[in-house]
Amino acid sequence: MEFTTIKGFKDILPEEVVNWQVIESKSRSLFASFGFQEIKTPLMEKNKIFSRSIGEDTDIVSKEMYSLKDSKGHLLTLRPEATASVVRAYIQHRLYENYPVQKLFSIGPMFRHERPQKGRFRQFYQINAEMFGDPGPKSDAETIALAIYLFESLGLEELRLHINSLGCVECRPRFREKLNRYLIDKRDLLCTDCRRRSETNPLRVFDCKLETCKRVVSDAPSVMDFLCKPCRDHFESLQAYLKSLGIAFILNHRLVRGLDYYTRTTFEIQTDRLGAQNAVAGGGRYDGLVKLLGGPDHPAIGFAIGVERLVSLLLEDGGSKRRKPDLFIAALSEKSQDTCFTWAHSLRKSGMWVEMDYGLKGLKAQMKKAGRLGAKRVLIVGEDELTSGKGILRDMEAKSQEEVGLDNIVADLNNLNTIKDNNGTE
Numbered sequence: 001m002e003f004t005t006i007k008g009f010k011d012i013l014p015e016e017v018v019n020w021q022v023i024e025s026k027s028r029s030l031f032a033s034f035g036f037q038e039i040k041t042p043l044m045e046k047n048k049i050f051s052r053s054i055g056e057d058t059d060i061v062s063k064e065m066y067s068l069k070d071s072k073g074h075l076l077t078l079r080p081e082a083t084a085s086v087v088r089a090y091i092q093h094r095l096y097e098n099y100p101v102q103k104l105f106s107i108g109p110m111f112r113h114e115r116p117q118k119g120r121f122r123q124f125y126q127i128n129a130e131m132f133g134d135p136g137p138k139s140d141a142e143t144i145a146l147a148i149y150l151f152e153s154l155g156l157e158e159l160r161l162h163i164n165s166l167g168c169v170e171c172r173p174r175f176r177e178k179l180n181r182y183l184i185d186k187r188d189l190l191c192t193d194c195r196r197r198s199e200t201n202p203l204r205v206f207d208c209k210l211e212t213c214k215r216v217v218s219d220a221p222s223v224m225d226f227l228c229k230p231c232r233d234h235f236e237s238l239q240a241y242l243k244s245l246g247i248a249f250i251l252n253h254r255l256v257r258g259l260d261y262y263t264r265t266t267f268e269i270q271t272d273r274l275g276a277q278n279a280v281a282g283g284g285r286y287d288g289l290v291k292l293l294g295g296p297d298h299p300a301i302g303f304a305i306g307v308e309r310l311v312s313l314l315l316e317d318g319g320s321k322r323r324k325p326d327l328f329i330a331a332l333s334e335k336s337q338d339t340c341f342t343w344a345h346s347l348r349k350s351g352m353w354v355e356m357d358y359g360l361k362g363l364k365a366q367m368k369k370a371g372r373l374g375a376k377r378v379l380i381v382g383e384d385e386l387t388s389g390k391g392i393l394r395d396m397e398a399k400s401q402e403e404v405g406l407d408n409i410v411a412d413l414n415n416l417n418t419i420k421d422n423n424g425t426e
């Protein structure tokens with residue numbers, strides 16, 4: 001085949017889209033209860049926004065961004081994540097002037113040139129939430145709870161929440177220095193990338209996937225031993241608030257996450273069901289980023305959920321079923337087809353999914369088509385039915401049929417549909 005999708009990019013076909021729609025609608029209603037408003041930012045931004053926010057020494061910035069120069073020589077990048085763009089918008093439009101606490105969500109595609117594998121794509125979707133303006137641990141607990149409730153509302157409960165604190169500008173440098181010294185001692189055991197990272201950005205060594213480097217960091221100093229009092233208090237309060245909400249968590253002092261902007265709380269929601277790509281959501285506090293990008297010194301916290309990974313979990317559990325037509329109208333003559341054509345449109349306007357075949361095929365062929373589409377009912381109308389004013393309505397699930405008057409057929413079919421809907425039988 002000459003034209004297929006690019007490696008790491010995929011089509012989301014109608015069968016799967018149903019699950020995406022369920023996820024989106026549940027997210028939107030939960031975001032509304034938590035006071036989050038939707039924001040849409042461009043897919044492409046100035047490169048510097050990402051390199052400065054995420055960090056030059058991260059895998060995302062150093063290897064994975066899709067960047068291009070435009071005709072004026074400006075370096076532009078397809079967004080690898082949403083946070084930096086949302087922060088840019090927060091500053092550019094002075095969103096902080098409207099509300100002291102701004103809560104923003106977005107849903108859309110991100111781009112990272114990673115090696116594709118199960119659960120890892122080069123274009124993937126994130127549901128992204130960011131809360132600006134409150135520095136306290138209640139906001140951390142609220143943000144984490146929102147992510148957890150979203151998974152729960154989709155029937156996914158066997159997930160594990162990992163939390164950590166990375167300290168702040170006061171205490172992190174002490175940890176960094178200690179880690180740097182530890183890693184220099186173990187230099188010979190590290191891969192080439194980690195040797196460099198141990199000097200430039202030692203926390204990034206925790207991200208390395210190589211077993212040899214993982215062994216080295218397993219004995220590395222713990223960030224917990226270096227937290228200053230305010231960071232320790234913050235982290236302890238967060239744990240208390242999570243407990244008060246009945247949210248279980250695992251303390252994971254090696255959780256640094258792949259982006260440099262985090263301060264204090266970081267968290268990840270993981271599953272055992274997706275192989276190596278086990279994180280379905282990740283996030284944390286980034287109190288210095290708004291200032292770093294030229295805005296006021298406002299604290300913030302957020303997370304992103306990987307939609308493809310979430311959909312995989314739902315599909316493993318059976319997934320949502322595709323919607324089926326409420327009615328198929330089998331018109332058996334040209335004249336009856338003209339009349340049925342107008343009925344079909346009135347019914348569609350009132351919300352019913354109605355299908356017809358315009359090919360003037362015989363009853364058998366039309367019934368076959370209705371069956372293939374999974375139509376719940378079929379209305380059969382030929383020349384004789386039009387004359388007598390009585391058609392046949394077949395219930396495809398009960399496999400029964402009855403005669404129906406055609407004088408008020410649009411209203412009657414609408415009523416029938418509403419009654420079934422209200423009874424929850426369809």
Ligand code: HAM
Nearest residue numbers: 081083120121124279280281282283284302303304306
């Ligand atoms: P992240 O951990 O890079 O965080 O991505 C969040 C989630 O996106 C991951 O847990 C995963 O489910 C999904 N994801 C990441 N890369 C891929 C990929 N190549 N293919 C499929 N899914 C993927 C962030 O992006 C931060 N901006 C989150 C955040 C928001 N922190 C604060 N606010």
